[in-house]
Amino acid sequence: MAATLQVLPCLVRAPLRSLLWGTPVARRASGMALAEHARQLFESAVGAVQPGPMLQRALSLDPDGRQLKVRDRSFQLRQNLYLVGFGKAVLGMAAATEELLGQHLVQGVISVPKGIRAAMERAGKQEMLLKPHSRVQVFEGAENNLPDHDALRAALTIQQLAEGLTADDLLLVLISGGGSALLPAPIPPVTLEEKQMLTKLLAARGATIQELNTMRKALSQLKGGGLAQAAYPAQVVSLILSDVVGDPVEVIASGPTVASAHNVQDCLHILNRYGLRSALPRSVKTVLARADSDPRGPHTCGHVLNVIIGSNTLALAEAQKQAEVLGYRALVLSTAMQGDVKNVAQFYGLLARVAGARLISSTAGTSVEEDAKLHELAAEFQLSDLKLEEVLKAVAEARGPVCLLAGGEPTVQLQGSGKGGRNQELALRVGVELERWPLGPVDVLFLSGGTDGQDGPTEAAGAWVVPELPIQAAAEGLDVATFLAHNDSYTFFCRLQGGAHLLYTGLTGTNVMDAHLLFLRPQ
Numbered sequence: 001m002a003a004t005l006q007v008l009p010c011l012v013r014a015p016l017r018s019l020l021w022g023t024p025v026a027r028r029a030s031g032m033a034l035a036e037h038a039r040q041l042f043e044s045a046v047g048a049v050q051p052g053p054m055l056q057r058a059l060s061l062d063p064d065g066r067q068l069k070v071r072d073r074s075f076q077l078r079q080n081l082y083l084v085g086f087g088k089a090v091l092g093m094a095a096a097t098e099e100l101l102g103q104h105l106v107q108g109v110i111s112v113p114k115g116i117r118a119a120m121e122r123a124g125k126q127e128m129l130l131k132p133h134s135r136v137q138v139f140e141g142a143e144n145n146l147p148d149h150d151a152l153r154a155a156l157t158i159q160q161l162a163e164g165l166t167a168d169d170l171l172l173v174l175i176s177g178g179g180s181a182l183l184p185a186p187i188p189p190v191t192l193e194e195k196q197m198l199t200k201l202l203a204a205r206g207a208t209i210q211e212l213n214t215m216r217k218a219l220s221q222l223k224g225g226g227l228a229q230a231a232y233p234a235q236v237v238s239l240i241l242s243d244v245v246g247d248p249v250e251v252i253a254s255g256p257t258v259a260s261a262h263n264v265q266d267c268l269h270i271l272n273r274y275g276l277r278s279a280l281p282r283s284v285k286t287v288l289a290r291a292d293s294d295p296r297g298p299h300t301c302g303h304v305l306n307v308i309i310g311s312n313t314l315a316l317a318e319a320q321k322q323a324e325v326l327g328y329r330a331l332v333l334s335t336a337m338q339g340d341v342k343n344v345a346q347f348y349g350l351l352a353r354v355a356g357a358r359l360i361s362s363t364a365g366t367s368v369e370e371d372a373k374l375h376e377l378a379a380e381f382q383l384s385d386l387k388l389e390e391v392l393k394a395v396a397e398a399r400g401p402v403c404l405l406a407g408g409e410p411t412v413q414l415q416g417s418g419k420g421g422r423n424q425e426l427a428l429r430v431g432v433e434l435e436r437w438p439l440g441p442v443d444v445l446f447l448s449g450g451t452d453g454q455d456g457p458t459e460a461a462g463a464w465v466v467p468e469l470p471i472q473a474a475a476e477g478l479d480v481a482t483f484l485a486h487n488d489s490y491t492f493f494c495r496l497q498g499g500a501h502l503l504y505t506g507l508t509g510t511n512v513m514d515a516h517l518l519f520l521r522p523q
């Protein structure tokens with residue numbers, strides 16, 4: 001998520017209302033009513049994981065304001081409350097926390113992306129901004145999600161605050177995605193540049209976020225429970241907005257308040273897997289060699305309460321509820337969609353075909369081959385929570401409009417130098433897939449959007465498509481295959497019907513991966 005949000009370049013001529021869903025002409029186009037519902041449901045998903053409501057749900061003060069309740073735990077408040085935070089959504093989380101607990105807050109320090117305050121101001125999101133005389137000091141850094149010297153300064157200030165706490169104090173830690181890059185504190189003699197280089201190399205070779213953060217933890221003073229250790233003997237409560245599939249607290253932002261269960265062997269394994277063992281800087285070898293013989297052993301976190309306060313699951317549950325209100329049979333397929341965007345697109349294309357056939361009539365169903373192929377594709381993703389059979393069964397019984405919801409974070413192997421994001425590329429690819437399969441008398445619409453409101457380095461959050469997409473594109477002389485070959489989905493959608501298929505929300509101030517919505521409505 002780049003922190004700045006500029007004018008929407010492909011739509012500068014359009015009035016504000018039509019920026020969202022296009023011109024009146026486009027509005028009449030096929031699928032426009034479904035598109036309006038898709039936008040509403042996407043917004044309700046994002047709304048459920050806004051910092052304010054999330055923190056109000058997670059925290060409560062007793063009537064005399066002396067006890068803070070978090071889940072089933074109570075903490076005494078007596079001018080002993082401190083706050084630190086790091087992550088893309090932490091500015092709004094800190095503002096909401098100060099709003100709720102300001103009278104008890106002694107001091108706070110947060111590390112947030114460069115330019116985020118200005119972007120929130122431009123977007124008119126006052127609720128995401130701290131008040132003028134806030135007790136929370138803000139550091140902006142980690143441009144392009146890479147740790148830099150500004151983030152390092154923030155991390156050292158956070159460390160100092162934590163180390164100064166006593167057993168009477170309570171430290172609230174606000175954590176969200178992007179927290180790893182915003183809290184760099186390499187163990188000497190490893191330098192910031194060396195750590196940055198290693199994480200960049202691992203990411204470029206396809207390391208997963210779990211692998212990347214295992215390495216980050218091994219080389220950091222604050223990750224893998226280091227921050228909790230620094231705050232000891234104060235009590236620590238971490239409020240975590242998850243941007244990782246399955247909400248693993250030890251992985252999100254590299255688990256600064258969760259004892260690391262990894263050892264040096266795990267790190268060597270990862271380095272071997274990506275052919276990086278021999279290229280390691282001497283400093284990294286030194287730190288890894290020291291780690292297992294550290295007499296203090298791993299960090300202990302018995303004084304910590306880690307709480308997930310927002311996640312993709314929560315966001316989809318709200319969208320599901322709203323879809324039912326709009327009259328859809330709404331079903332959540334998975335909150336763990338991962339895998340190459342091409343395969344994910346193929347899956348959704350085939351799902352529309354198979355589910356669509358079941359919706360209109362079980363006898364005019366799809367071929368055995370199509371059904372088998374759909375299950376084969378699903379099995380390849382190895383999704384822990386996929387409910388394909390249940391969903392297909394429910395669709396067959398639905399007899400009316402259906403909305404299938406999923407969440408996660410597919411990956412794009414970048415080959416071209418075009419402008420796009422994984423949501424727009426997924427939508428474009430699904431548009432192509434939808435045309436490949438005869439769908440029968442069913443209206444279909446697919447939307448993919450990033451819940452942070454910014455898809456890759458573009459101003460859009462995502463896009464929506466209908467099966468007529470290839471025909472619409474051809475009518476405007478747009479060759480979909482060429483745009484896809486250059487990873488140029490944003491340019492494509494800007495040109496298609498004057499940008500009517502792009503989803504614009506502006507920066508949302510939250511981040512729980514992506515949301516995918518597939519609508520099927522018998523004609």
Ligand SMILES: Nc1ncnc2c1ncn2[C@@H]1O[C@H](COP(=O)(O)OP(=O)(O)OP(=O)(O)O)[C@@H](O)[C@H]1O
Pocket residue numbers: 001002088145177243411412413414417418419420421422425450452454455456457486487488489511513
């Ligand atoms: N031209 C492009 N076409 C398609 N995808 C792209 C393009 N350029 C970048 N991306 C994808 O965008 C993603 C990076 O953008 P973004 O900052 O939104 O994601 P992120 O860093 O994973 O953040 P978040 O998890 O907060 O969404 C990467 O997955 C990258 O592959």
Ligand SMILES: O=C(O)[C@H](O)CO
Pocket residue numbers: 176177178179180181209213243244251252253254
């Ligand atoms: O910061 C990070 O480590 C990633 O966003 C995952 O939480």
